Amino acid sequence: MNDQGRRILLGRVAGALGLRGEVKLESWTEPRDAIFRYQPWTLRDAQGRERQIEGVRGRDSGKHIVATFPDVTDRDGAEALRGLEIHVPREALPPAKPGEFYWVDLEGLRVVTVDGVPLGTVSHLFSTGANDVLVARDDERERMIPFVRPQYVTDIDLEGGVVTVDWDPEF
Structure with missing residues (x-):
């Protein structure tokens, strides 16, 4: 099967966290913080507009996945990311294990x-x-x-x- 051009929805920006530009992510990777391994990301908003970003850092805080986006340094900037979907190319994901499927x-x-x-x-x-x-x-x-x-x-x-x-x- 040709995966060229296929993208996978890996998560979503859930909202701002704190005052310094951090955001909470919903991540559908396993483990949750594996989402940071698959960059660059294509961010898609509700209107279908897209942009690529890389260099997003983060951690699993236990309660949330916390991320820091490059050039986002305050709560307003973080809040502007709310709702963005995080997509990656299908070929960025590792091969499925035997008996498992994406x-x-x-x-x-x-x-x-x-x-x-x-x-x-x-x-x-x-x-x-x-x-x-x-x-x-x-x-x-x-x-x-x-x-x-x-x-x-x-x-x-x-x-x-x-x-x-x-x-x-x-x-």
Whole structure:
């Protein structure tokens, strides 16, 4: 699969922290402070405007991920960053471990049942807290399939571009 040009949403600026320009980040990396390893970042605002930045430093304070952006030295500057999404190129991420997958690598794959019935393509995945959910869409409907392996998701073939599920096509 060609990852050229694909970007991954790794986090978001949650807001200002203190008076010296530090910000709180939401980070979806594991561990949370690994987000700082994947720079430069592309910052995207709610209107879709983007800019690149590097040299962001930070730490996991226990309660928050705290970051310092270059040239941001006061609370007003930090508050102006609130809501910015943090994206990185897909190729910046390390290879997935055997048996593990980045969700973005599954998006766009065909979804078929164990009996070969097509259910559409992977639109996206999301977490419910209890388990992750794979969303398969076709022209007619959207199906939410628990991403529970091997009970419901029986096989993932990245090379073949197919996710096989044990799922009733009528459900």
